[in-house]
Amino acid sequence: MTIVRQPTRAGVRDAAAKIAIILPPTPLFTSEINGVTVAFKAESLQPVGAFKIRGAWHRLTALDDAARRRGVVAFSSGNHAQGVAWAAKRLGIPATIVMPADAPRAKLDGTLALGAEVVRYDRATESREAIAARLAEARGATLVPSFDDPWVIEGQGSTGIEAARQMAAAGLDAPAHVVVPCGGGGLAAGIALGLGDARVTVVEPEGWDDMRRSLEAGWIEPVGDAPPPTACDSLQTMRVSPLTFDVLSRRGVEGVAVSEAETAAAQRWAAERLRLVVEPGGAVALAAVLAGRVRAEAGMLVILSGGNVDRAAYARVLAG
Amino acid sequence: MTIVRQPTRAGVRDAAAKIAIILPPTPLFTSEINGVTVAFKAESLQPVGAFKIRGAWHRLTALDDAARRRGVVAFSSGNHAQGVAWAAKRLGIPATIVMPADAPRAKLDGTLALGAEVVRYDRATESREAIAARLAEARGATLVPSFDDPWVIEGQGSTGIEAARQMAAAGLDAPAHVVVPCGGGGLAAGIALGLGDARVTVVEPEGWDDMRRSLEAGWIEPVGDAPPPTACDSLQTMRVSPLTFDVLSRRGVEGVAVSEAETAAAQRWAAERLRLVVEPGGAVALAAVLAGRVRAEAGMLVILSGGNVDRAAYARVLAG
Numbered sequence: 127m128t129i130v131r132q133p134t135r136a137g138v139r140d141a142a143a144k145i146a147i148i149l150p151p152t153p154l155f156t157s158e159i160n161g162v163t164v165a166f167k168a169e170s171l172q173p174v175g176a177f178k179i180r181g182a183w184h185r186l187t188a189l190d191d192a193a194r195r196r197g198v199v200a201f202s203s204g205n206h207a208q209g210v211a212w213a214a215k216r217l218g219i220p221a222t223i224v225m226p227a228d229a230p231r232a233k234l235d236g237t238l239a240l241g242a243e244v245v246r247y248d249r250a251t252e253s254r255e256a257i258a259a260r261l262a263e264a265r266g267a268t269l270v271p272s273f274d275d276p277w278v279i280e281g282q283g284s285t286g287i288e289a290a291r292q293m294a295a296a297g298l299d300a301p302a303h304v305v306v307p308c309g310g311g312g313l314a315a316g317i318a319l320g321l322g323d324a325r326v327t328v329v330e331p332e333g334w335d336d337m338r339r340s341l342e343a344g345w346i347e348p349v350g351d352a353p354p355p356t357a358c359d360s361l362q363t364m365r366v367s368p369l370t371f372d373v374l375s376r377r378g379v380e381g382v383a384v385s386e387a388e389t390a391a392a393q394r395w396a397a398e399r400l401r402l403v404v405e406p407g408g409a410v411a412l413a414a415v416l417a418g419r420v421r422a423e424a425g426m427l428v429i430l431s432g433g434n435v436d437r438a439a440y441a442r443v444l445a446g
Numbered sequence: 447m448t449i450v451r452q453p454t455r456a457g458v459r460d461a462a463a464k465i466a467i468i469l470p471p472t473p474l475f476t477s478e479i480n481g482v483t484v485a486f487k488a489e490s491l492q493p494v495g496a497f498k499i500r501g502a503w504h505r506l507t508a509l510d511d512a513a514r515r516r517g518v519v520a521f522s523s524g525n526h527a528q529g530v531a532w533a534a535k536r537l538g539i540p541a542t543i544v545m546p547a548d549a550p551r552a553k554l555d556g557t558l559a560l561g562a563e564v565v566r567y568d569r570a571t572e573s574r575e576a577i578a579a580r581l582a583e584a585r586g587a588t589l590v591p592s593f594d595d596p597w598v599i600e601g602q603g604s605t606g607i608e609a610a611r612q613m614a615a616a617g618l619d620a621p622a623h624v625v626v627p628c629g630g631g632g633l634a635a636g637i638a639l640g641l642g643d644a645r646v647t648v649v650e651p652e653g654w655d656d657m658r659r660s661l662e663a664g665w666i667e668p669v670g671d672a673p674p675p676t677a678c679d680s681l682q683t684m685r686v687s688p689l690t691f692d693v694l695s696r697r698g699v700e701g702v703a704v705s706e707a708e709t710a711a712a713q714r715w716a717a718e719r720l721r722l723v724v725e726p727g728g729a730v731a732l733a734a735v736l737a738g739r740v741r742a743e744a745g746m747l748v749i750l751s752g753g754n755v756d757r758a759a760y761a762r763v764l765a766g
Contacts, residue, residue, distance in 0.1 A: 150616070153473045153491065155491070170721045171473065171475070171720075171721060171722075175721050232718055296470070394757065397723045397755070397757065397760070398552055398723075398755075398757055400491075401490045401491060401495050401722065401723040401724075401753030401754070401755075402491075402721065402722070402723060403717045403718075403721040403722065403723060404721075433721030434721070435717070435718070435721075437714065437717065437718055437764055437765075438764075438765060440717070440764060441761045441762075441764035441765035442761075442765070444757055444758075444760060444761035444764065445757075445758060445761035445762070445765070
């Protein structure tokens with residue numbers, strides 16, 4: 127893909143204005159952690175169960191009529207797929223989604239229910255990028271990347287602007303420190319752009335903390351050859367993008383990694399204390415705060431980025 | 447207890463205005479059931495995880511200064527307990543809660559965390575009414591019933607007014623048919639008063655459907671001697687009250703009963719489709735619609751009344 131431009135703060139504000147027309151704000155909740163009131167942005171309660179709907183909407187609405195007619199193609203393990211499918215359906219744009227054969231059933235069903243065509247591939251032997259690029263070329267369709275795209279990053283960043291408005295309306299401190307789950311870094315980069323005064327910490331699963339290592343090193347380092355298994359299917363990104371890395375690097379963002387056990391504990395906490403179903407990848411920022419890897423402080427905003435669980439796996443986590 | 451007055455529609459409107467000042471509206475979601483868009487009011491997302499906070503707030507704010515100083519007493523398996531404890535804490539009123547020894551741990555912990563004094567009793571051998579009455583008398587405290595009270599009924603009714611406003615703002619049909627979980631009937635009676643034009647259906651667990659039988663008979667019939675076990679701890683009311691029965695009876699409300707399996711299926715549906723943790727008693731109205739005992743129709747509003755689950759039991763339901 128040709129990078130046509132950098133994402134901008136003005137773009138995030140524009141995205142927030144556009145998204146406010148089509149989607150009501152997701153709820154903001156507060157709860158105490160270690161005696162400090164922390165705010166939680168429940169992106170798990172978006173119509174497709176994740177923030178991805180924001181970037182997809184901002185990207186697809188920027189397409190001209192000819193591009194809309196040729197359609198869009200996306201590859202995703204699920205949440206981005208549903209976001210693109212949702213936006214495409216609303217806009218009458220044909221959507222083809224390339225999904226791994228082992229994607230959680232709920233995410234596959236959700237994508238199909240939104241009317242998208244789904245092309246499945248084997249995560250171990252096939253390249254989703256190649257399949258998606260081939261499909262896009264054959265059809266003249268626009269490829270919608272899940273994070274390596276300025277519109278997508280700006281769209282996701284609307285999460286932060288929306289949350290900051292809700293925190294102000296609730297009489298809370300302005301967001302001083304935002305803790306964000308990180309796969310490719312689109313959500314974190316968008317929030318870092320949109321909330322220029324807030325400290326941002328990105329959170330990844332252990333062994334998949336390539337953004338953390340990259341930010342520490344000052345250049346992009348991919349995930350290693352044999353990363354450990356993780357329940358965080360939505361954060362299994364092998365390499366971040368220059369677009370997201372550059373934004374986070376310039377802002378001095380730091381990363382932390384959380385264990386699978388810490389993520390599971392956060393899912394249990396969210397179910398009992400917030401009565402929210404949060405998927406593993408959506409719970410890592412909460413996990414970092416609960417485990418003390420990031421210290422709870424006034425003005426803290428924790429993003430719960432998704433709630434599309436595999437029910438059997440989720441039941442095992444809750445039983446733990 | 448002396449009944450001092452009947453609950454009124456004006457009282458419900460007054461409660462809604464008072465509650466809007468202290469509590470943000472709980473989220474309203476929509477989803478399709480059998481091709482029909484149904485609205486869901488997520489009272490499970492209240493700060494204490496249930497609608498009970500509404501009636502408690504309306505009741506406690508109606509107490510004069512002398513009564514506030516003497517404190518309040520309530521008996522409850524959990525959700526009403528937390529509602530009264532929350533309101534009492536906010537208002538600086540001492541609260542004593544009589545809870546069964548087998549109340550779900552989450553509800554007990556939640557009540558204690560809100561600073562209430564908890565007195566436990568054995569559900570099989572002791573009378574919570576007698577214990578609560580004795581405590582209230584000894585202290586000169588005000589007994590706050592969980593449903594047999596005009597203020598409590600009016601407060602719960604604010605749920606319907608709030609939801610109707612949200613449905614209008616979302617461009618949905620006005621509530622034409624409200625489906626409501628029913629223990630003692632406070633929530634249903636309040637909603638029936640507040641939304642005078644809507645049809646109301648109350649839903650109870652099989653074997654605990656005394657309100658359904660009472661409405662059919664035209665007089666109050668208690669639950670039988672040996673009701674079956676139910677996961678719906680929040681709906682285990684042995685006899686409804688003249689206050690709630692009269693309101694529902696005058697409105698021509700009907701009742702339906704749902705099985706334990708139907709309730710569990712509704713909890714699974716809520717987790718997967720709405721990403722919400724809903725307790726058994728909070729899921730019975732959804733269960734009735736999903737099971738086809740109440741037909742989904744335009745303008746349908748389903749109340750998800752609570753989300754305080756016993757985690758181990760909830761995990762078993764999700765695994766099912």
